[in-house]
Amino acid sequence: MLQSHEADPLHLIYCGHHNWLVQWLQRKLGNVFDAADLAQDTYIRVATGKTMPAPEEARPYLVQIAKRLMIDLYRRRTLEEAYLSALACLPEPFTPSHEDTLIVLQTLSAIDRALDSLPEKVREAFFMSQFDGMTYSAIASALGIAVATVRKHMLSATRACFLAMQADGRRMPMEATTR
Template sequence: MPPTAPTPRHTLHTLYSEHHSWLQGWLRKKLSCSQQAADLAQDTFLRLLISGRLPEPERSRAYLTQIAKGLLVDQYRRRQLEQAYLEALARVPECHAPSPETRALVIETLVCIDAHLGRLPQIVRETFLLSQFDGLKYSEIAERLGIATATVRKYMLKASLACYAALEESPASGTPAR
């Protein structure tokens, strides 16, 4: 009787057994924190489990490293957003400060908006940021970017729709991500 191909669960188990310690050590060197390294190593394997895609055995470490690097970038971006939000909150009188639960929901929503905006072309994001954070008028944005004012309107619509989609998916809306 010919041997049967390993089941995906068995392959994931093997991958975990053979590479988890190595990955955690690699992350520990990057993060200088064993707890964060342990969490990110687990998150890496969770991503594999959820995706259902497993690498060829000879590409296991490269594949795991690629996923872990993506998680590191996500963590870094999240921390930047969280830090900016907390700095803004520090300027709010304590009596008007949101509850810890509200803070957590706002941070999750900001991360979701950032992810949606990150999927847009660079010029669309730049248009949106110039409008929303620099307070430029559409005509000023058009002049700065060398595009038509009508194009600025079109880009703002795309960015606004991305933000709306993010709000629909955010934890605060109660609607799960698709």
């Protein structure tokens, strides 16, 4: 028997909190478009998650997910800005073509999607290592896991990045990867 929308916990959470979440995100991000995107991503995480929050815990649960998604968004944008800034500093003869720049940005996007599909602790361990420069033991301490688990997480994340690049069918331009 099909469940009515009124009795569906996800539907109740969405209807009861979606507008509030978009407004909360808009205040944090200063942009209604990013807020709407992150709100949708938040509900996708809720829908695909293993647990559904109790009605009285819905907002704190949504905020926790949304904060993590904001961190991911800022990291992606920081990475893209750093790449574009590095390109701007190159002398004209060494500047990659617009096509090569687009390939690199599309590859970064494919890697981002691959990392986004990983479990949260795997993604966090990877980001802490690659963007924050943390050692495996510092990551283990911060996440409350063993160093061996951090190694496994790093292997999983690196493998996901590699497979994303292969599946994307693109190769990073030689000029962009050799600098």
